Amino acid sequence: MGSSERSTLLSLEEYRSKSSFDVKQMFEEMEPPEYFEIKTKYLLIVNEALEIYNANVSIKIALGVALFANALNCLGSERHKKFYTDVWEGKILSCLAITELEHGSDTKRLKTIARYDALTKEFVINTPGICAAKVWVGNLGKQCTHALLFAQLEVNGVSHGLHGFVVPIRDPQTLQPYLGINVGDLGEKSGLHGIDNGWVMFDNYRIPKENLLNRVGDVNEEGEYETSFTDPQKLLGASLEILSAGRVGIVNESSNNLLRAVIIAVRYAAQRRQFCDSKGIETPLLEYQTHQYRLFPYLAATYVIKNFSNEFSDRYVDCVAASREGSLEMKQVSRMVSGVHAVLCCTKAVITWTTQRAIQETREACGGHGYHKAAGLGDLRNNHDPRVTFEGDNTVLVQQTSNWLLKLYNDPDERDFTVYPLSMFKFIDQLDAILSKKSDVTNVETLCSVSTIMTMYEWLICWLLKTTNRKMDALKSKYNDRFVARNLCQVFKAKELAIVVAEVSVCLAYFLILPASALRIAVQNYGP
Amino acid sequence: MGSSERSTLLSLEEYRSKSSFDVKQMFEEMEPPEYFEIKTKYLLIVNEALEIYNANVSIKIALGVALFANALNCLGSERHKKFYTDVWEGKILSCLAITELEHGSDTKRLKTIARYDALTKEFVINTPGICAAKVWVGNLGKQCTHALLFAQLEVNGVSHGLHGFVVPIRDPQTLQPYLGINVGDLGEKSGLHGIDNGWVMFDNYRIPKENLLNRVGDVNEEGEYETSFTDPQKLLGASLEILSAGRVGIVNESSNNLLRAVIIAVRYAAQRRQFCDSKGIETPLLEYQTHQYRLFPYLAATYVIKNFSNEFSDRYVDCVAASREGSLEMKQVSRMVSGVHAVLCCTKAVITWTTQRAIQETREACGGHGYHKAAGLGDLRNNHDPRVTFEGDNTVLVQQTSNWLLKLYNDPDERDFTVYPLSMFKFIDQLDAILSKKSDVTNVETLCSVSTIMTMYEWLICWLLKTTNRKMDALKSKYNDRFVARNLCQVFKAKELAIVVAEVSVCLAYFLILPASALRIAVQNYGP
Ligand SMILES: Cc1cc2nc3c(=O)[nH]c(=O)nc-3n(C[C@H](O)[C@H](O)[C@H](O)COP(=O)(O)OP(=O)(O)OC[C@H]3O[C@@H](n4cnc5c(N)ncnc54)[C@H](O)[C@@H]3O)c2cc1C
Numbered sequence A, B: 001m002g003s004s005e006r007s008t009l010l011s012l013e014e015y016r017s018k019s020s021f022d023v024k025q026m027f028e029e030m031e032p033p034e035y036f037e038i039k040t041k042y043l044l045i046v047n048e049a050l051e052i053y054n055a056n057v058s059i060k061i062a063l064g065v066a067l068f069a070n071a072l073n074c075l076g077s078e079r080h081k082k083f084y085t086d087v088w089e090g091k092i093l094s095c096l097a098i099t100e101l102e103h104g105s106d107t108k109r110l111k112t113i114a115r116y117d118a119l120t121k122e123f124v125i126n127t128p129g130i131c132a133a134k135v136w137v138g139n140l141g142k143q144c145t146h147a148l149l150f151a152q153l154e155v156n157g158v159s160h161g162l163h164g165f166v167v168p169i170r171d172p173q174t175l176q177p178y179l180g181i182n183v184g185d186l187g188e189k190s191g192l193h194g195i196d197n198g199w200v201m202f203d204n205y206r207i208p209k210e211n212l213l214n215r216v217g218d219v220n221e222e223g224e225y226e227t228s229f230t231d232p233q234k235l236l237g238a239s240l241e242i243l244s245a246g247r248v249g250i251v252n253e254s255s256n257n258l259l260r261a262v263i264i265a266v267r268y269a270a271q272r273r274q275f276c277d278s279k280g281i282e283t284p285l286l287e288y289q290t291h292q293y294r295l296f297p298y299l300a301a302t303y304v305i306k307n308f309s310n311e312f313s314d315r316y317v318d319c320v321a322a323s324r325e326g327s328l329e330m331k332q333v334s335r336m337v338s339g340v341h342a343v344l345c346c347t348k349a350v351i352t353w354t355t356q357r358a359i360q361e362t363r364e365a366c367g368g369h370g371y372h373k374a375a376g377l378g379d380l381r382n383n384h385d386p387r388v389t390f391e392g393d394n395t396v397l398v399q400q401t402s403n404w405l406l407k408l409y410n411d412p413d414e415r416d417f418t419v420y421p422l423s424m425f426k427f428i429d430q431l432d433a434i435l436s437k438k439s440d441v442t443n444v445e446t447l448c449s450v451s452t453i454m455t456m457y458e459w460l461i462c463w464l465l466k467t468t469n470r471k472m473d474a475l476k477s478k479y480n481d482r483f484v485a486r487n488l489c490q491v492f493k494a495k496e497l498a499i500v501v502a503e504v505s506v507c508l509a510y511f512l513i514l515p516a517s518a519l520r521i522a523v524q525n526y527g528p
């Protein structure tokens, strides 16, 4: 686990300052900002590598620098260049303040308010009550100097919805919070002890007009709100980067955590022996049938998921590039963006869940020694755990995938199979034909072939789509309420649908590189 | 979580001494030893209550006092009374030293050796190499004064297998270890931070002859080994107490941990709201279909398991009493003891696993706030986790259940349905008749009745028994090796068999108290 363990000898305070120190050190090693022409891919790789070394440091840098710079780039404009330069030079450190005490998943209901004061050309930020306190914000507890704050923008008494603001929090020299800011550390968590998650409440706190990230909307010289959708195509691309970069990072990190857990347990099982056979030879754990059934599915998942994670990152960067280049039509960009979002939502969920379960199983498979801190599995479990919740709670995310699929099902116009990742779902055009097919598999060989497996998956998706949609329609006419209908379809079968789509997406990337014979052999060896 | 949290402000060292202090305090509150006529039940209740307050303190006392005193009682004799009195008066504190670095589940292979020296009438204890170091021993790291050590007894060059010894480790006044003892703390674990698990190696360390727990065997005045099976009936009863008391405790503790996790998550779900319905009213999490499917099975399991745990503890105490009273025949005691052991093995496994999964699910169901230390779920998960491993690793334990069932299947003479818990398995006598039955259920009402559910469970157990046995026989003749045959039957279907038996055992205790109509209503409300 390298230095991501919380050491015996350090208190929480000391541990947190140690990770700040590590962040500073990392910084001196990192390339200067000019380098970031191909920044998305570069940042993803740096993040992935750092995470293996120390999850606390990678998250601190991701929140404090990379995601902040990314957001300035996507949502801001020329006037925010200063922050961009400063953060890359390590002069300031940021945080992303979205979640409030009462609202996490439902970001639309966030209550922090930024009111425009035309007299002083400032925004006045307020927290209307304790329930609207920003909470859980990484880096905010002790260390950040600035927040990228999401708040309801109000101009002349009219609310214009959530906007992003750069908000100075602490003096970069003294780290003393400014007047009007009530900020603190959230206290101990179940892991990620090196990250100072914090809370903040604003009391008539003023920031200059320029600190509004104005790509989406701005307040003009006359003090009126205007949306500046000058280039909606680029805006869509920007929203892709903003929404998805963090999740792509999580998929990469999770695949590495899975890899790490599985390697520890498989190596241990090969070397640890327990109980003798009748010849008196002690048996390696790996030879026990139960042990194989406990570990090998996760070992297999590691190959598949790690490969997907590499492949998907590349395709994601391609999509960002394509959306920037302007070679695609507006509608295509729009569909690509929702498609990437939909596939990422369900795969982020399935991959983080699989990893969390795998870590627990590997911990148990290493017996008592697996419970030792030095085995690394306890810390891995505790540090990985919040990934199922942050950057979108898994259960909430999979609903976005199923909603997107139902839209695709109901509106053939939305099916633009020329763009990634919609290309994967071309078979939906043949839905009825697929559902009427019966399996003609009569031998094990054919059953275990990639094409049979994919055919079965396609059938399953079509079936889940059709049944879920039928149920949804019936519930809509019964209750005349979309919200109620969706809620009542979650278990039967919207959630299943999204999970199967995640499995297919992940497997597809693997089948592309798998020699046709390999799968059959593997499956045949492990029948009853 | 009360004081079982590891506080921010304490280092590991300070935290460990804090729990020692808590142990001392608890002690002053506890009743004096005279009270322990009905000690088994009393100790189980104290342990269960303490565990809710602080898992570290309950485990320290269980290992340091209760299980030690219990072992002296069961395995020792008059000459060990002194230790018994001392430990109850808080003058000494013990640990149970069984596990070695290289051997945990396979206790037969333990290597620590106690050689009898006829000249000095002492045992000379040695650790033959680092692999035989005693490890993981709770209380041994810093605090215990004595160990209940399990070592291979050797007299005149002949080994007589594992025996228990009371071994002084540290001076009770100074807590300095004695010469010949190399002892240390095992370092950080993934939880239970207040317990000083330790390691120890012995170097020609001498203890008086009397310190051998001599119920099973002793060295006589002539320096010869003799087994003193004076009262085999009582010995069997003793082995029941020794083997099972800890596991009964774990079942109780787990059911409380499950209860705690489920209560936290259900209460939170009733009060936390997220997302609005079409009327603009925010929905409590508990109203979401997925949320119900995530939590309600564990809520249901809590009722069933908590009830089993109460019921089984009582029956267990009855069995101990019956074995002591001498009213049962020798064979009956023997069968009762194996039956209790078999049912406890599989239910300990299923209950600790269910609890571990439940804690993870409830953590996720509480969203980000569930990851805060104050939610208590992270500590609960980390502290509960080793229960799937200690007092017998779950995967190893369930094999003991399936082996016992296969014995019952093959040898009708073993089926003494007059004793608990064999009475639950009376239906095995009708195995073939049961397997030839077809279900005649045609409506939901009958399907959801307790009697249908039990009939299906009985069928399933019979089917698993028969198929597993058939496969085992085939493998035995193929490989001519019991060990290989058993290993190859683990997944198909010995493990399943044990798990189903655990489910039946747990449910039976519940169905006894369930009004017939309740189940049907509950099940009907939650169909698709
Ligand atoms: C370690 C950590 C670091 C974080 N860092 C940051 C940060 O830097 N900045 C920041 O702004 N935030 C941060 N967060 C907050 C995080 O983004 C939120 O926790 C997350 O968005 C989930 O929101 P919530 O906690 O309010 O959960 P809720 O939205 O309250 O959800 C709670 C539970 O209810 C379920 N649920 C909710 N809605 C539905 C529905 N419609 N249908 C079915 N089930 C539903 C969910 O599945 C979940 O299990 C962090 C959180 C953690 C744990």
Ligand SMILES: Cc1cc2nc3c(=O)[nH]c(=O)nc-3n(C[C@H](O)[C@H](O)[C@H](O)COP(=O)(O)OP(=O)(O)OC[C@H]3O[C@@H](n4cnc5c(N)ncnc54)[C@H](O)[C@@H]3O)c2cc1C
Residues within 6 Å of the ligand: A272, A273, A274, A275, A285, A288, A289, A290, A291, A364, A365, A366, A367, A368, A369, A371, B063, B096, B097, B098, B099, B102, B103, B104, B105, B106, B135, B136, B137, B138, B189, B192, B197, B386, B389, B390, B391, B392, B393, B394, B395, B396
């Ligand atoms: C917190 C904690 C406290 C403890 N306290 C004490 C104590 O006070 N005193 C003491 O003596 N010990 C103590 N122990 C040790 C504990 O009893 C052992 O860890 C336990 O018996 C398992 O043994 P092991 O760790 O050697 O695992 P192993 O026996 O090495 O098993 C490792 C893995 O292999 C699998 N496996 C092993 N054999 C088989 C098989 N035949 N078939 C299929 N799978 C198999 C198991 O399922 C397990 O997953 C403690 C352990 C912990 C974690």
